[in-house]
Amino acid sequence: MRNHYIMTNEENEVPFVIVHQEEIPLGFSNAGLYRHLxxxxxxxxxxxxxxxxxxxxxxxxxxxxxGSHNDTPIIDHFHHRRFVCDSCHRTFMEPLSWLKPYQRITEIGCRTLLYRSADCTFKAVGEAFSRNGQNVRIHVLENYSEQPDLAERSTPLLIGIDEMSLAKGKGNYSLVMYDLSVPWRPQLLLMHESRRKDEVMKVL
Ligand SMILES: [Zn+2]
Structure with a gap:
């Protein structure tokens, strides 16, 4: 039976149907949602x-x-058509509204790599998405630089908090906060002498 439904992508109708899909859950090798379009x-x-x-x-x-589904990649298979024009007789690859020419990853896929890189190394993300780490890095950097509002933001998009003892073994812990807006490059945002809950809440 055909699994026949229309997907929407950023409010546009996507011009394909999913004729078959199969999920290999997280933890198994080649985990992912495989769709045939x-x-x-x-x-x-x-x-x-x-x-x-x-x-x-x-x-x-x-x-x-x-993109990703249950922490595994969504991998689409389809036949991309090269048409031959009846008028000028040239051949051309059909333009796809959701995929840039010569790309093997959608914009949503790129964003997924960006978010996954927040808590994994490029190499680990690459292994999960059947790409090499260098390729993930290139996509992430390109995608990140296409979001100028993110780089210009003065309030951090993501904050990480941790504790740190300035005198090892003395149990005198300070609060440290990191700006994690650029996931793979944490920047020290501030330090505070106390990590007590009320003090931390005051700082936040
Ligand atoms: Zn033509």
């Missing part, structure tokens, strides 16, 4: 002349990271 459009406008065409030149099997 079928594109619902019968054709595309030629990227050169704009002529509407439905003639498929060839199919390219494609695998795309589309």
């Amino acid at each position: 079928q594109l619902t459009s019968h054709g595309a406008h030629c990227t050169d002349c704009g002529f509407w065409t439905t003639k498929v030149h060839e199919y390219h099997p494609k695998q795309v990271i589309a």
